[in-house]
Amino acid sequence: KNLLGLVLKTCECVGECADKMLQEVEEEELAGEASTAPLEDLEDGAQTETKQQKDQKRREMLQWISNLHEMGRTVGEGVTNFGILLYPPLDTSKNQEQLEKWLAKKPITTMTATDTDESCSFIPSLGGTTLGLQLEHQLHALSECVENVHEACLLVSGESIQSCMSKEVVDSTARLRKAVKVRCREVEEAMAVWD
Numbered sequence: 001k002n003l004l005g006l007v008l009k010t011c012e013c014v015g016e017c018a019d020k021m022l023q024e025v026e027e028e029e030l031a032g033e034a035s036t037a038p039l040e041d042l043e044d045g046a047q048t049e050t051k052q053q054k055d056q057k058r059r060e061m062l063q064w065i066s067n068l069h070e071m072g073r074t075v076g077e078g079v080t081n082f083g084i085l086l087y088p089p090l091d092t093s094k095n096q097e098q099l100e101k102w103l104a105k106k107p108i109t110t111m112t113a114t115d116t117d118e119s120c121s122f123i124p125s126l127g128g129t130t131l132g133l134q135l136e137h138q139l140h141a142l143s144e145c146v147e148n149v150h151e152a153c154l155l156v157s158g159e160s161i162q163s164c165m166s167k168e169v170v171d172s173t174a175r176l177r178k179a180v181k182v183r184c185r186e187v188e189e190a191m192a193v194w195d
Contacts, residue, residue: 002179003145006172007072010149010165011065017164018061025054060154061161071145075138124188131194135187142183146176 028051123139126132150173152161165173 002172003142003176004072004076006149006169006176007068007075007145009172010152010169011068013166013169014061014065014152014161014164017161018058018065021054021058021061025051057154057157057159060156060159061164064152064154064161067155068145068148071141071148074141075145124184124191126187126191132191135191139180139184139187142180146173146180149173150177 123136123143126136149165149169152165153159154161162170
């Protein structure tokens with residue numbers, strides 16, 4: 001529930017940045033049309049390139065929002081109207097074959113170390129049972145989503161969009177990174193007892 005809220009708030013913050021960028025470009029175009037002074041070819045070319053760069057960055061930001069939204073959809077599978085996450089083992093629509101396909105292409109997800117958090121956490125391997133694979137799949141989805149918000153880099157240019165994030169988003173991300181690590185340990189311990 002908290003992660004889905006973070007995804008929505010993050011999308012809102014990045015969307016506001018993208019809108020602000022569009023408004024700046026439109027204002028620059030209006031100011032350029034209002035100007036009666038002739039521009040040199042070189043200056044005009046430089047202005048066009050800046051407009052194109054801003055437009056490209058804006059498109060990348062919108063694609064980043066779309067990608068994050070899709071990650072949030074993966075995490076949100078099974079959320080009820082009460083906001084209670086029904087973990088994938090309760091999702092009977094996934095069969096063993098689907099989980100094995102996911103296992104073959106699963107990401108190697110790690111939490112990156114920061115100045116305040118010295119330890120890196122890996123998603124535990126929870127065995128080959130349907131229960132273990134479904135739990136591992138959910139942990140990967142949670143981790144990938146939180147890390148994407150934490151890193152907040154555009155895919156093509158690699159440019160950081162951290163400046164778009166509100167303090168609320170940054171604080172929530174830090175809390176959820178810790179929570180994912182705790183959930184990984186809890187699930188790993190529970191699976192060890194269950195086996």
